[in-house]
Amino acid sequence: MASITEYYAGKSVLITGATGFMGKVLVEKLLWSCPDVKALYILVRPKAGQSMEQRVSHMMKCKLFDRVREANPDFHKKIIPISSELTQPGLSISPEDVEKLSACINIVFHCAATIRFDEPLKHALQLNVIATQELLSLAQRMHHLEAFIHISTAYANCNRKHIDEVIYPPPVEPKKLIESLEWMDDGIVQDITPRLIGDRPNTYTYTKALAEYVVQQEQDKLNIGIIRPSIVGASWQEPFPGWIDNFNGPSGVFIAAGKGILRTMRANNDAVADLIPVDVVVNLTLAVGWYTAVHRPKTTLVYNCTSGGINPFHWGEIEHHVISSFKRNPLEQAFRRPNANITSNYLINQYWILVSHKFPALIYDLFLRLCGQKPQMMRIFNRLHKAIGLLEYFSSQDWEWNSDNISMLMTGPAGYKGAHYSI
Numbered sequence: 001m002a003s004i005t006e007y008y009a010g011k012s013v014l015i016t017g018a019t020g021f022m023g024k025v026l027v028e029k030l031l032w033s034c035p036d037v038k039a040l041y042i043l044v045r046p047k048a049g050q051s052m053e054q055r056v057s058h059m060m061k062c063k064l065f066d067r068v069r070e071a072n073p074d075f076h077k078k079i080i081p082i083s084s085e086l087t088q089p090g091l092s093i094s095p096e097d098v099e100k101l102s103a104c105i106n107i108v109f110h111c112a113a114t115i116r117f118d119e120p121l122k123h124a125l126q127l128n129v130i131a132t133q134e135l136l137s138l139a140q141r142m143h144h145l146e147a148f149i150h151i152s153t154a155y156a157n158c159n160r161k162h163i164d165e166v167i168y169p170p171p172v173e174p175k176k177l178i179e180s181l182e183w184m185d186d187g188i189v190q191d192i193t194p195r196l197i198g199d200r201p202n203t204y205t206y207t208k209a210l211a212e213y214v215v216q217q218e219q220d221k222l223n224i225g226i227i228r229p230s231i232v233g234a235s236w237q238e239p240f241p242g243w244i245d246n247f248n249g250p251s252g253v254f255i256a257a258g259k260g261i262l263r264t265m266r267a268n269n270d271a272v273a274d275l276i277p278v279d280v281v282v283n284l285t286l287a288v289g290w291y292t293a294v295h296r297p298k299t300t301l302v303y304n305c306t307s308g309g310i311n312p313f314h315w316g317e318i319e320h321h322v323i324s325s326f327k328r329n330p331l332e333q334a335f336r337r338p339n340a341n342i343t344s345n346y347l348i349n350q351y352w353i354l355v356s357h358k359f360p361a362l363i364y365d366l367f368l369r370l371c372g373q374k375p376q377m378m379r380i381f382n383r384l385h386k387a388i389g390l391l392e393y394f395s396s397q398d399w400e401w402n403s404d405n406i407s408m409l410m411t412g413p414a415g416y417k418g419a420h421y422s423i
């Protein structure tokens, strides 16, 4: 049986979301560990005044690609950008590109999504569900497709306490929801969103749950694997320890604490902080691609890519490590000396927000005004409070994820022993 590296040799891979946090690490790891991969087709849109080509060339200059660049200065030749705006009909891929992709792609990794917790429902639905449907239709036109790997989230079913590696019935039939929202204006959709999402905390988890169902519907036609990472953080080992390029999830909170801005946050000290390094998720993704293509499981397998069941770490411990490491390695231009506490008590948290956030911000802004400068601290705190308000749901409770399929992959007859792809 082909090893993972052998499997990818000569294959053409399609990746969505390759310019994102996880997508970039996936591209790098494929190029590094599977140097004989034939080509990586990446769907990219122009953004922020940069053309698709400019964005890709900028991305390849990133430090993340240093080891690949050193091993093969021509590595960029394997990356083939395809212009695509996923929210447009047909993913706005040109007919020539559709033909090209249909003729050559062997494996699809679908990473693109909106991960914003406050995304309006229509947009979250458009990107996370409708674009996924469109990509599945495109995949069905691919003559040599061996596997379609969808990246979901461990929190797609966060309205449950125990989460198995199965696709749960969707909160609503996606097709019906898409049809109903089509004629509603944004104001009406905003009004009914809380009713629709029900016991889920945001449109992100809601639409990711719908997307899983949409993907599963195609299991008779495609060879599918679904990966559900928990809270994806900085790299553990590869391409070097600690790589991260965003403030999503807890990383923004850590930086705010390191800068001495964040002093208090509501979280449960004893709840498991289910963090998972991005390189572990990417290793699993490549292993699942290989397993799905080579073993062709009869039904869609779901992989809960979580750490809490194996190596639990708690928010209380995180607080200790974050603060002590910023004390040892202080950040430049900190507002105050780092010292943050987490509490599960709402009133205590409100008290400290007043005393340690709002009051110092007020004084500092007054000082700025007196110096003839624009006040800014209160604005920063308001944004921080909005962000942590959206995160508290996840730091205040525990979930239990079953991870039998991951164990099967690592130790079962598949013989995946993790060499070069530690998970």
Ligand SMILES: CCCCCCCCCCCCCCCCCC(=O)SCCNC(=O)CCNC(=O)[C@H](O)C(C)(C)COP(=O)(O)OP(=O)(O)OC[C@H]1O[C@@H](n2cnc3c(N)ncnc32)[C@H](O)[C@@H]1OP(=O)(O)O
Pocket: 115, 116, 117, 118, 153, 154, 155, 229, 230, 231, 232, 247, 248, 249, 250, 251, 252, 253, 254, 256, 257, 265, 267, 315, 318, 319, 322, 323, 340, 341, 342, 383, 384, 386, 387, 388, 390, 391, 392, 394, 395
């Ligand atoms: C020592 C104490 C230790 C305590 C530990 C406790 C930590 C608990 C954390 C729990 C995390 C749980 C995450 C759950 C993950 C689910 C995983 C996933 O599936 S999917 C992945 C999970 N998905 C996500 O994590 C998405 C979450 N993020 C969002 O939905 C949006 O960014 C937003 C609504 C928070 C702000 O929107 P909006 O106002 O339109 O503006 P922008 O977006 O443009 O950002 C504005 C400013 O805010 C900044 N900033 C951003 N994020 C954070 C942050 N986390 N924090 C702080 N700051 C943050 C940002 O840098 C920027 O600053 P600046 O550059 O202007 O100075």
Ligand SMILES: NC(=O)C1=CN([C@@H]2O[C@H](COP(=O)(O)OP(=O)(O)OC[C@H]3O[C@@H](n4cnc5c(N)ncnc54)[C@H](OP(=O)(O)O)[C@@H]3O)[C@@H](O)[C@H]2O)C=CC1
Pocket: 016, 017, 018, 019, 020, 021, 022, 023, 043, 044, 045, 047, 084, 085, 086, 087, 110, 111, 112, 113, 114, 115, 127, 151, 152, 153, 154, 208, 228, 229, 230, 231, 232, 233, 246, 248, 249
């Ligand atoms: N980060 C995390 O903690 C977790 C993430 N996940 C899942 O992992 C996947 C990747 O997440 P992550 O890398 O963190 O997210 P990022 O936000 O970093 O990346 C999202 C990617 O999707 C692309 N994208 C977004 N909108 C469009 C669009 N309209 N057209 C074309 N491309 C678009 C982005 O492209 P562009 O650069 O052009 O914006 C980017 O490449 C997602 O499916 C997410 O749900 C799951 C669990 C946790």
